[in-house]
Amino acid sequence: MNMTDHAVQITRLNYSYPDGTRALEEIDFDVRVGERVALVGPSGAGKSTLLLHLNGVLQGSGTVRIMGRLLGENHLQLIRKQVGLVFQDPNDQLFCPTVLEDIAFGPLNLGLPADDIPRRAAEALRNVGLEQTVRQRSSHHLSHGERKRVALASVLVMEPAILALDEPTSNLDPRNRRHLIEILAAIPATLILGTHDLEMVLALCLRTVVLDRGRIWADGKTRDLLSDAQLMDQHGLEVPLSLRIGSSQPSARRHS
């Protein structure tokens, strides 16, 4: 297989936190261009830590290749343009006084022309379904759901080839959650979702990787893995309701 078919190639990645806790052990993880992969596992499994390795914010031992290019100090800027990382808590990600400045932060750092940025920002806001009027507002005055979408927009505006999201649906109400899933479904980039929202995984990803205690325990078709009750139970997850009921008979339950 050609190397450039791969968006992400990770081999034998190990990482320990400064206090010595082992966070990732012998991770081998490949993602093909255009693929949508879910990284599932309980809290503290190492999902966020693995995602932070995709753009070199954390660097463990082992090799990480992004779009065929070896991640190291000399390619960091380029790789950070290619890998968009959306953090779990939008308050961590939105640090500028206004929404527009937050959206412009990435493109300006990448040296994109400043007069092109309003247009890009408008497009990014449109892509996440937000009104253009939020631009001048402070992210502090937005709802949590809106902040999550602005955080996504602030990454989408950099037009990343790979989009990695950490718990994108956490703390969202059902409507905002549904809306976010629709937005993600429409994004053409390679998608890596770190989450334990398994219903979202079913809706978006054909492939799932189970991560627990810093190791990969399973890697396969989403439906196969998520319906394996023993596997789910071992790793602090559970078979999603929609798989337990069986997707063929929801109408029969309606009038009961």
Next chain:
Amino acid sequence: MKHSFIDRYADLDSPLHLLEARSKIIGFTALIAAVLLIPPGSGTAFMLFFFLAAVLMGVSQIPLSYIVGRTLLILPFVLLAGIAAPWRDDAGFVRITTLLMRSSLCLILLVVFTNTTRFTELLRGLKKLGCPRILVLNLGFLYRYLFVLTDEVMRMKLARDSRRVGRLPARRELRLLGSMLGSLLVRSFERAERMYQAMLSRGYALDFPVLAPRRFTARDIVFLGVVASFVYGVLR
């Protein structure tokens, strides 16, 4: 949770709002310095400055009630500082009136300044005037995260109050406060770490970019000229 911002009215478009941040920083600093230099008891100078402040307030289009409200906030502190003065000697009364006039003038000027200048513009102005970049950057974070921290404190307070019935003995109350402050520090520290990771992820490399700033125009020169001649004229 909602908070009021120090630059709440900064998005209006009065002539003062349209000035470039640098000229306002210089102009208002000069005015405030001049207010501090007015000799005690020179009533005319104070009246002239109050007149100027009134003109600026009028031009700025900021609601009068807002400016007055903000200015009154400081009064208790000023009174506390000067309350004993009138009884000390004969000049005491003059001293406290001077103190009152000075502090309210300074405050009016500050409120007008911060509410005619977006905080981001202010930061950019400071940077252009040679203020160290790292300081400007941190002021920006302060502006953004003050409110996140306030929220965190309020949530902690709610959590405390919902598990506490009545008042505790002072010692336990203090210990509780201590551990709340401690966990706030740890939380802020962790948040700073995550924020920095988020900044790196979007290509941050030690320079904070600013978008579509206002330009220094003839208007700014006029403003600075008026300020300079006013200060000179009154204090001469």
